[in-house]
Amino acid sequence: MANKIPRVPVREQDPQVRARNFEEVSYGYNFEEARLEASRCLQCKNPRCIPACPVGIKIPDFIAQVNAGDISAAAAIIAEDSSLPAVCGRVCPQETQCEGSCILGVKGEPVAIGKLERFVADYVAAAGTPSEGAVSRPSGRKVAVIGSGPAGLACASDLAKMGYDVTIFEALHKPGGVLEYGIPEFRLPKESVLKREIDAVCALGVKIETDVIVGRTVSIDSLMEDEGFEAVFVATGAGLPRFMNIPGENLNNVFSANEFLTRNNLMKAYREDYGTPIHTGKSVCVVGGGNVAMDAARTALRLGADVTVVYRRTEVELPARREEVHHAKEEGIQFRMLTNPVEVLGDEKGWVRGLRCIRMELGEPDESGRRSPVPIPGSEFEIPTETVIMALGTSPNPLIANTTKGLEANRRGCLVADEDGRTTRPGIFAGGDAVTGAATVILAMGAGRKAAAAIDAYLKSK
Amino acid sequence: MYKIVKKEMLTPIICRMEVEAPRIAKAAKPGQFLIVRTDEKGERVPLTISDYDAGKGTVVIVTQLIGASSAAIIALNEGDSFRDVVGPLGNPSAFVHKTEEVLKDARYIFIAGGVGTAPVYPQAKWLHKRGVAVDVIIGARTKDMLIYTKEIGSVCDHLFLCTDDGSEGFHGLVTARLEKLVSEEGYSYTQAVAIGPMIMMKFSTLTCKELGLPIDVSLNTLMVDGTGMCGACRVTVAGKTRFACVDGPEFNGYDVDFDEAMRRLGQYRSEEQKELHKCRIR
Numbered sequence: 001m002a003n004k005i006p007r008v009p010v011r012e013q014d015p016q017v018r019a020r021n022f023e024e025v026s027y028g029y030n031f032e033e034a035r036l037e038a039s040r041c042l043q044c045k046n047p048r049c050i051p052a053c054p055v056g057i058k059i060p061d062f063i064a065q066v067n068a069g070d071i072s073a074a075a076a077i078i079a080e081d082s083s084l085p086a087v088c089g090r091v092c093p094q095e096t097q098c099e100g101s102c103i104l105g106v107k108g109e110p111v112a113i114g115k116l117e118r119f120v121a122d123y124v125a126a127a128g129t130p131s132e133g134a135v136s137r138p139s140g141r142k143v144a145v146i147g148s149g150p151a152g153l154a155c156a157s158d159l160a161k162m163g164y165d166v167t168i169f170e171a172l173h174k175p176g177g178v179l180e181y182g183i184p185e186f187r188l189p190k191e192s193v194l195k196r197e198i199d200a201v202c203a204l205g206v207k208i209e210t211d212v213i214v215g216r217t218v219s220i221d222s223l224m225e226d227e228g229f230e231a232v233f234v235a236t237g238a239g240l241p242r243f244m245n246i247p248g249e250n251l252n253n254v255f256s257a258n259e260f261l262t263r264n265n266l267m268k269a270y271r272e273d274y275g276t277p278i279h280t281g282k283s284v285c286v287v288g289g290g291n292v293a294m295d296a297a298r299t300a301l302r303l304g305a306d307v308t309v310v311y312r313r314t315e316v317e318l319p320a321r322r323e324e325v326h327h328a329k330e331e332g333i334q335f336r337m338l339t340n341p342v343e344v345l346g347d348e349k350g351w352v353r354g355l356r357c358i359r360m361e362l363g364e365p366d367e368s369g370r371r372s373p374v375p376i377p378g379s380e381f382e383i384p385t386e387t388v389i390m391a392l393g394t395s396p397n398p399l400i401a402n403t404t405k406g407l408e409a410n411r412r413g414c415l416v417a418d419e420d421g422r423t424t425r426p427g428i429f430a431g432g433d434a435v436t437g438a439a440t441v442i443l444a445m446g447a448g449r450k451a452a453a454a455i456d457a458y459l460k461s462k
Numbered sequence: 463m464y465k466i467v468k469k470e471m472l473t474p475i476i477c478r479m480e481v482e483a484p485r486i487a488k489a490a491k492p493g494q495f496l497i498v499r500t501d502e503k504g505e506r507v508p509l510t511i512s513d514y515d516a517g518k519g520t521v522v523i524v525t526q527l528i529g530a531s532s533a534a535i536i537a538l539n540e541g542d543s544f545r546d547v548v549g550p551l552g553n554p555s556a557f558v559h560k561t562e563e564v565l566k567d568a569r570y571i572f573i574a575g576g577v578g579t580a581p582v583y584p585q586a587k588w589l590h591k592r593g594v595a596v597d598v599i600i601g602a603r604t605k606d607m608l609i610y611t612k613e614i615g616s617v618c619d620h621l622f623l624c625t626d627d628g629s630e631g632f633h634g635l636v637t638a639r640l641e642k643l644v645s646e647e648g649y650s651y652t653q654a655v656a657i658g659p660m661i662m663m664k665f666s667t668l669t670c671k672e673l674g675l676p677i678d679v680s681l682n683t684l685m686v687d688g689t690g691m692c693g694a695c696r697v698t699v700a701g702k703t704r705f706a707c708v709d710g711p712e713f714n715g716y717d718v719d720f721d722e723a724m725r726r727l728g729q730y731r732s733e734e735q736k737e738l739h740k741c742r743i744r
């Protein structure tokens with residue numbers, strides 16, 4: 001089962017150049033490259049890749065069509081299981097999902113499943129192949145979806161295909177959730193990729209009403225009682241930033257990654273012609289090691305700063321996608337591992353001048369098997385910096401749980417829901433980060449699709 | 463789109479607009495704010511809801527020229543539309559949740575400064591309509607900068623005006639007027655509410671502390687989303703970090719770290735002045 005062809009490398013912007021612009025880092029495969037890469041797939045009888053994809057995309061089948069050169073057929077196969085392939089092909093943590101289980105990865109490099117998925121989505125979009133359109137007749141029954149991130153979009157598009165009259169309510173002025181406000185342009189282009197996928201959802205007949213904060217502008221009860229929505233899907237994500245609660249955290253120029261990224265992505269602060277300001281100073285420290293930390297760091301770099309990522313464990317434990325860490329290093333971002341901040345230092349006017357840290361070492365493994373970092377006494381030191389960005393994770397916004405009777409949340413603020421998204425109140429479903437806490441795009445999308453099926457069953461039985 | 467059905471300049475730099483926003487008009491309560499965006503490239507600007515009419519489906523905002531974004535708001539005319547208006551945001555004023563029993567014996571004194579005068583109107587109106595005793599002090603630099611005197615006069619028991627230069631009413635600051643009312647003129651109150659510039663709210667709080675009078679203040683911090691997502695609005699209240707947009711905007715004045723709040727408000731000052739400059743040249 002030896003495979004002679006090495007994994008086809010993907011063309012990328014030069015690190016020196018891209019460190020100064022916001023254009024997409026990866027160019028993706030062209031037709032020939034994609035077919036060559038597709039030819040590497042062994043078409044396993046019992047493919048290990050499929051169960052490792054949270055939505056179970058029929059990976060060997062779509063790859064076979066790429067290999068045969070029938071990209072529309074490949075797109076149709078992917079569309080059976082995923083409504084956002086151009087997004088997931090770009091941002092899924094493939095190394096722990098599909099590609100992480102590919103048989104070729106045992107001895108060599110796995111098939112570049114994500115890159116192939118992205119290629120298929122971009123190729124059919126560029127060819128202007130019309131999307132499927134609504135498949136069943138409209139039932140006229142109304143369903144409300146709250147939040148327009150991947151969970152909400154996936155649920156809405158499935159329901160629309162089943163014939164429901166779906167309206168998405170979004171708090172911000174633009175749809176997309178984290179895909180719009182969190183993940184930067186250089187990883188997920190907004191106009192050419194995200195807008196295209198959202199437009200495809202709208203083409204199915206889904207209405208999106210922005211500037212509506214459910215729990216403030218309207219309530220779930222008013223939507224159900226006064227506006228005739230028979231079921232509601234809550235997909236409000238996990239948007240509340242966490243801070244460390246260390247001294248100096250409210251100094252000027254300490255930001256949450258959410259603020260920093262929102263200013264830059266949603267409000268386009270990096271562009272001269274937009275009103276919202278952003279400043280980094282000459283040096284930036286980013287605290288954390290996940291995707292959010294990498295995105296904040298690489299954004300700060302592109303705004304012209306020298307950037308250091310401060311993480312309390314080691315490189316092995318970095319939770320970010322491997323590709324992002326690799327890209328960040330290529331672009332010149334410094335990493336300080338086994339380091340944890342203890343205080344943000346300010347100047348006499350209250351602006352950040354440095355970050356006081358302590359060195360860490362990995363202790364004995366805890367119950368979860370992870371070796372937790374412990375501080376080394378007396379090892380404190382200072383990193384001079386003008387800006388500190390906290391990227392420590394997020395939790396769900398309590399607004400909906402607080403304003404909806406009978407809707408339970410757990411101690412971490414996550415809505416209580418079963419496998420299919422049924423909450424503690426009949427007719428109300430939930431999924432994505434709002435239920436799981438911060439997770440991934442594909443898991444959120446999967447949850448949205450399961451909930452769509454459950455909502456359909458619920459409405460049919462009503 | 464959110465159409466401006468009425469526009470009026472209250473002073474050369476303060477503008478009142480009535481805007482179509484039916485969902486917000488229906489849900490709004492005194493003390494809440496909204497966020498507007500003039501156009502695709504505009505900032506999200508928080509403004510207090512200065513009146514609302516569920517029947518007409520409109521809300522009133524009063525904007526003072528400060529930087530580029532407020533200039534863009536004021537540049538809009540009757541018939542134009544905002545790109546976005548979102549709200550109502552934040553918690554309603556504390557009194558909205560109080561029982562009639564409690565409010566029966568309450569006597570409110572509002573301390574209003576500058577553009578912060580307009581947001582006092584819906585609050586005083588709400589209380590006055592329910593028969594609660596309400597007095598209001600309005601302060602401004604000079605006579606021409608006093609706003610909302612007629613409107614507020616019609617929804618309170620006593621209205622006290624003061625100007626820094628003495629061109630109208632009491633000659634001096636709102637804090638001095640409050641002190642005089644309570645210590646010399648025999649007025650007594652159970653609750654104060656201050657809305658205005660941060661510095662004025664800080665000193666109002668100090669005065670109230672001396673008088674033993676509880677005070678709520680409405681914090682106009684920097685904000686981006688207004689929904690709890692970014693933390694730009696963080697303030698230290700009673701030693702804890704709170705988000706003004708979702709935990710406020712009104713807080714017990716005694717607990718607020720005003721010095722930190724003022725410092726944080728200045729974070730984009732240099733940038734903003736540049737912006738405005740650019741726009742004036744244009």
Ligand SMILES: Cc1cc2nc3c(=O)[nH]c(=O)nc-3n(C[C@H](O)[C@H](O)[C@H](O)COP(=O)(O)OP(=O)(O)OC[C@H]3O[C@@H](n4cnc5c(N)ncnc54)[C@H](O)[C@@H]3O)c2cc1C
Nearest residue numbers: 147149150151171177178182214237432433439440441444
């Ligand atoms: C910076 C960053 C980088 C990431 N990188 C990756 C990555 O590379 N790969 C990956 O797989 N995952 C990544 N993630 C995680 C992933 O983006 C999330 O898990 C996913 O977006 C969750 O989807 P969701 O639909 O549940 O919620 P969200 O995407 O958070 O969307 C929720 C939406 O609901 C709206 N909303 C909230 N409350 C209300 C309300 N009351 N009324 C109306 N609307 C409301 C919000 O404004 C938002 O638009 C990243 C996350 C961040 C923050």
Ligand SMILES: Cc1cc2nc3c(=O)[nH]c(=O)nc-3n(C[C@H](O)[C@H](O)[C@H](O)COP(=O)(O)OP(=O)(O)OC[C@H]3O[C@@H](n4cnc5c(N)ncnc54)[C@H](O)[C@@H]3O)c2cc1C
Nearest residue numbers: 508509510525526528529530531532682683727730731734
């Ligand atoms: C909850 C809330 C309610 C508000 N209600 C009103 C209102 O009803 N009417 C109104 O006119 N304004 C109100 N504001 C303030 C208003 O949002 C700002 O004045 C506005 O953002 C200024 O935008 P700008 O671009 O014109 O100036 P900025 O971009 O803010 O530039 C001017 C500089 O002033 C600082 N600044 C920001 N806000 C203020 C302020 N309130 N006072 C002094 N300096 C400030 C900024 O740091 C900036 O550096 C409110 C703010 C909040 C948070």
Ligand code: SF4
Nearest residue numbers: 053088092097098114
């Ligand atoms: S959706 Fe994600 S996990 Fe599934 S095949 Fe595509 S890249 Fe892999």
Ligand code: SF4
Nearest residue numbers: 041042044049102103
């Ligand atoms: S495990 Fe790898 S080689 Fe096998 S079918 Fe899946 S992608 Fe192809």
Ligand code: FES
Nearest residue numbers: 688690692693707
């Ligand atoms: S304005 Fe973003 S959290 Fe308050």
